[in-house]
Amino acid sequence: MQPTISWRSFRMAAWLGWLIESNWTDPFLFAVYSIVKPISGAAILVVMYSIISGGNFDNAMFPYIYLGNAFYIYVGAVMTGVSWAVVDDREHYKTLKYMYIAPIHIPLYLLGRGVARFVTGSIAVFITLAAGILFLNVKINFAEVDWLLFFVTLILGVVMLALLGLLLAGVTLTVARHEGFIGEATAGALYIFSGAIFPLDVLPEWLRPIGYFMPTTYWLELLRRSLIGNVAEIFPTLAGFSNLEILGVLFGLSVLFGAVSIWVFRYCDAIARERGLIDRTTNY
Amino acid sequence: MSNSLAIETQDLGRIYKLRGSRKETRKELVALEGVNLKVERGELFGLLGPNGAGKTTLIKILTTLLSPTSGWARVAGADVHAEPESVRPRINMVSGGESSGYGLLTVRENLWMFSQFYGVPSKEANERIEALLAMVGMKDRMHTKSSDLSTGLRQKMNIVRGFLTEPDVLFLDEPTLGLDVGAMRDVRRFILDWLKADKERTLLLTTHYMMEADELCDRVAIINKGKVLACDTPTALKQRLQKDALFEIQVSPLNGLTQQMLVDQPEVTKATLTETETGANLSLSLVEEAALARIINLFTQKEIQVMNLRKREPTLEDVFIDLVGRSMAEEEKSGSSE
Numbered sequence: 001m002q003p004t005i006s007w008r009s010f011r012m013a014a015w016l017g018w019l020i021e022s023n024w025t026d027p028f029l030f031a032v033y034s035i036v037k038p039i040s041g042a043a044i045l046v047v048m049y050s051i052i053s054g055g056n057f058d059n060a061m062f063p064y065i066y067l068g069n070a071f072y073i074y075v076g077a078v079m080t081g082v083s084w085a086v087v088d089d090r091e092h093y094k095t096l097k098y099m100y101i102a103p104i105h106i107p108l109y110l111l112g113r114g115v116a117r118f119v120t121g122s123i124a125v126f127i128t129l130a131a132g133i134l135f136l137n138v139k140i141n142f143a144e145v146d147w148l149l150f151f152v153t154l155i156l157g158v159v160m161l162a163l164l165g166l167l168l169a170g171v172t173l174t175v176a177r178h179e180g181f182i183g184e185a186t187a188g189a190l191y192i193f194s195g196a197i198f199p200l201d202v203l204p205e206w207l208r209p210i211g212y213f214m215p216t217t218y219w220l221e222l223l224r225r226s227l228i229g230n231v232a233e234i235f236p237t238l239a240g241f242s243n244l245e246i247l248g249v250l251f252g253l254s255v256l257f258g259a260v261s262i263w264v265f266r267y268c269d270a271i272a273r274e275r276g277l278i279d280r281t282t283n284y
Numbered sequence: 285m286s287n288s289l290a291i292e293t294q295d296l297g298r299i300y301k302l303r304g305s306r307k308e309t310r311k312e313l314v315a316l317e318g319v320n321l322k323v324e325r326g327e328l329f330g331l332l333g334p335n336g337a338g339k340t341t342l343i344k345i346l347t348t349l350l351s352p353t354s355g356w357a358r359v360a361g362a363d364v365h366a367e368p369e370s371v372r373p374r375i376n377m378v379s380g381g382e383s384s385g386y387g388l389l390t391v392r393e394n395l396w397m398f399s400q401f402y403g404v405p406s407k408e409a410n411e412r413i414e415a416l417l418a419m420v421g422m423k424d425r426m427h428t429k430s431s432d433l434s435t436g437l438r439q440k441m442n443i444v445r446g447f448l449t450e451p452d453v454l455f456l457d458e459p460t461l462g463l464d465v466g467a468m469r470d471v472r473r474f475i476l477d478w479l480k481a482d483k484e485r486t487l488l489l490t491t492h493y494m495m496e497a498d499e500l501c502d503r504v505a506i507i508n509k510g511k512v513l514a515c516d517t518p519t520a521l522k523q524r525l526q527k528d529a530l531f532e533i534q535v536s537p538l539n540g541l542t543q544q545m546l547v548d549q550p551e552v553t554k555a556t557l558t559e560t561e562t563g564a565n566l567s568l569s570l571v572e573e574a575a576l577a578r579i580i581n582l583f584t585q586k587e588i589q590v591m592n593l594r595k596r597e598p599t600l601e602d603v604f605i606d607l608v609g610r611s612m613a614e615e616e617k618s619g620s621s622e
Contacts, residue, residue: 004403012400016386023388094384098445101347102401103373276300276341276350 009104013112017085021116038073038124039131045069045197046136057137064235066138067224068196070128074121075190075216078158080183081117082165085110086172090281097279107265110169114162140227149243150226153250157219160254167261170268174277190216199235215253218246290453290486291323291346295355298341298510315341316510319355323503325452326483328475330501331490332600334616338510339490340379343455346488347377360452373402375453378446381461383438387431391422391441394430395448402449409448416444419474436467443471447478453486460496472500492612494600506604508615513607518600525598525606528553529573534592536563541586549582551575554605563591569602 022030049065050057089096099109132138168183175182191197193207194216200208211217221238225246238246272278296319302311316338323329331339344350346359348368356363362370385394392413399409417423420440430438439462446454456475460468479485491497497504498518505515514521538559546555546568554569570576573595583590604612 008400008403012397016389016397019389019393020386093386094382095386097349097379098377098384098398099401100349101372101375101377102398103369103403104401270351273349274351276344278349279344 005103006105006108009106009108010112010115012104013085013109014115017081017113017116018119020088021120034120034123035127038070038128041073042066042069042128042131042136060235063138063140063228064199064224065197066132066136067129067227068220070125070132071220071223072191072194072196073124073128074118074158075161075194076184076187077117077121077124078114078161079165079168080187081121082110082114082162083168083172083183085113086169090279094279094281100278106269107166107262110166111162114165118158118162144229146226146229146243149222149247153219153222153226153247156247156250156254157216157223160215160219160250160257163254163258163261167257167264170261170265173272174268174275190214193217194220195237196220199237201235201237213253215250215257218250218253222246222250288325289322289358289361290325290327291321291329291357291359291488293319293321293342293346293355293357295320296342296345296352296357297354298338298345298350299353314510316345316352319507319510319512321505321512321515323486323488325486326479327502328479328487328489328500330497330504331488331507332492332494332497332504332604333490333507334492334612336616337492337507339507340457341510342507343377343457343488343490347375347455348372374451375455376402376446376449376451377455377457378443378459380439380456380458380463382442383435384442385430385438385445388429390427390429391417391433392426394441395445398445399448404449412448412450413444416447419477420444420470436463439463440467440471443474447474450485452484453488456487456489458490458492460491460493468496472496475500492616494604494612498600504600506600506607508604508608514603521600521603522598525569525602528569528571528598529576530596530598530602531566531568531570531576532592532594532596533566533568533590534563535566535583536589536591538564539586539588541582541588545582546579549579551578554602556605556611563588569606 045065049062053059053061056062086096089099100106129138129140133140164186165183168186172182193200193203193211194214195211196216200211200217203211218238222243225243241249296316297314298316300313300315302313319338319342321329331342333339341350345352346357346364348364348371351365356365358364359371360374362374364371386397389397392410395413395417396406396409399412400406404412414423414426417426420443422437422440422444425433425437430441433441439459443456443459446456459475460471463471475487475489479487489497489500501518503515503517504521506513506521538557543555543557546552546557546566551571552568552575553571554567556567558565568579570579580590601611604615608615610618
């Protein structure tokens with residue numbers, strides 16, 4: 001395949017995705033929504049934590065929950081964003097068949113559609129973190145932040161989430177009903193098994209292996225460690241592993257999940273062509 | 285395969301497996317069966333048939349959207365199933381009767397985006413967009429959001445999207461469906477102008493409008509229930525019936541006369557009968573013109589008055605009736621009730 005085809009598929013999809021994501025008639029409303037939504041989500045957790053802990057915000061559990069929840073925004077934004085493009089183009093805009101007959105690389109097109117969701121997700125993560133630091137006593141010492149680890153982990157995780165989105169996009173192609181919920185359901189399930197708001201040790205022993213197999217578990221742990229390094233000392237789940245070891249596991253699982261995602265997408269794509277599902281509209 | 289062929293199919297078939305409830309066994313729907321077609325480069329080829337005949341299924345296979353279950357098809361020299369990447373840069377498609385497109389983008393943005401997916405240089409794409417929009421009378425709507433367009437204008441925008449990439453083979457699936465008479469005329473003229481501009485361009489058009497196929501197409505394949513029943517120029521198809529004399533007769537109430545009674549007459553080769561409020565309209569195909577006298581005599585015996593009588597030339601509708609045994613409208617009705 002020519003590199004120009006890959007690039008134009010990705011670039012134009014990112015352009016289109018941004019126009020769709022930023023399509024707010026009133027920019028003021030867009031700004032309010034961008035700020036209020038992530039802060040409201042975080043505020044619910046803060047209130048719950050406050051009631052359970054009796055208002056003890058100095059406990060290490062608080063930044064654990066807060067940071068896990070903040071970065072989990074990327075899971076919903078990027079992973080669901082990529083798979084949602086199938087629903088959007090097929091059901092809403094009725095353009096998926098025209099994309100499919102165009103000389104583009106469909107997986108890269110779908111990944112490109114996720115770029116805008118990454119940008120809006122990043123804004124939401126930034127606002128949530130800023131609110132936590134400014135108003136909720138989330139203590140991050142910027143002089144001690146391991147920026148290299150942070151950005152390497154962030155980029156690796158976003159790529160991993162985008163590839164997981166491709167897996168969901170493949171499944172979405174083959175499903176007639178409820179395809180809109182596939183992304184949300186998966187993001188919800190991962191929320192429980194990724195140590196986003198509680199350590200895996202809280203789960204029953206027989207459920208923990210699911211969490212250990214999820215790359216998101218290691219991704220969130222490394223993001224926390226890069227920002228507040230003392231987390232590993234307090235929570236025993238991955239305390240025995242160094243940052244480099246966890247990064248290695250994250251990389252390995254990302255490659256594994258990425259390869260599986262590409263295979264699943266290709267398989268589902270072939271199924272969709274066989275069954276005539278690419279241009280099907282269900283009006284659900 | 286000869287290089288002069290834009291489209292070639294051999295024993296092409298498609299069976300859909302329909303899912304019922306868990307207790308039911310899977311049913312099979314034969315959408316296409318043993319389709320053999322050869323379309324030359326530069327041809328405007330029509331697929332004519334009622335709704336559900338298999339036209340759209342055939343287009344979906346030829347545009348790489350759907351896999352065939354038997355046979356093979358080549359478009360622009362490449363196998364649509366084995367080499368879809370070779371087919372796609374050389375084709376495009378427009379489906380009528382739908383309002384596809386990104387409503388939040390302007391007409392120009394929608395068209396420009398698709399041109400970029402096909403690798404058309406941006407400057408050239410903008411020039412083509414302007415020229416094509418002018419041809420369909422939409423230049424003044426270039427900067428209108430496509431969600432603000434009427435259905436007809438949106439369909440015209442989609443037609444421009446199909447032509448914009450200058451494909452070697454263009455598939456138009458019912459392009460005038462749902463358009464008003466004026467817009468239909470514009471689109472048909474646009475299609476002919478586009479083909480005239482380059483003799484290498486090939487266009488496959490599906491329609492269930494007889495007149496459209498007759499007026500536009502170099503050759504027409506009549507398709508029904510997934511099978512190609514005939515394929516020739518419209519003139520040659522109609523000449524098959526030229527030996528028969530065709531009459532349209534408007535009569536008073538039928539007084540017990542039935543379509544079967546007419547068909548049973550030795551001189552009648554085909555008869556269709558539609559009852560109206562004042563009587564009935566008959567369409568008769570007779571072995572010779574002189575046989576009309578005996579039919580009139582039959583009317584007299586039944587005390588049926590002839591209110592209007594007209595001899596006419598055969599149309600593609602007559603060809604369809606000759607091949608299928610009933611009109612396209614009747615075939616659509618029976619298809620939907622089956």
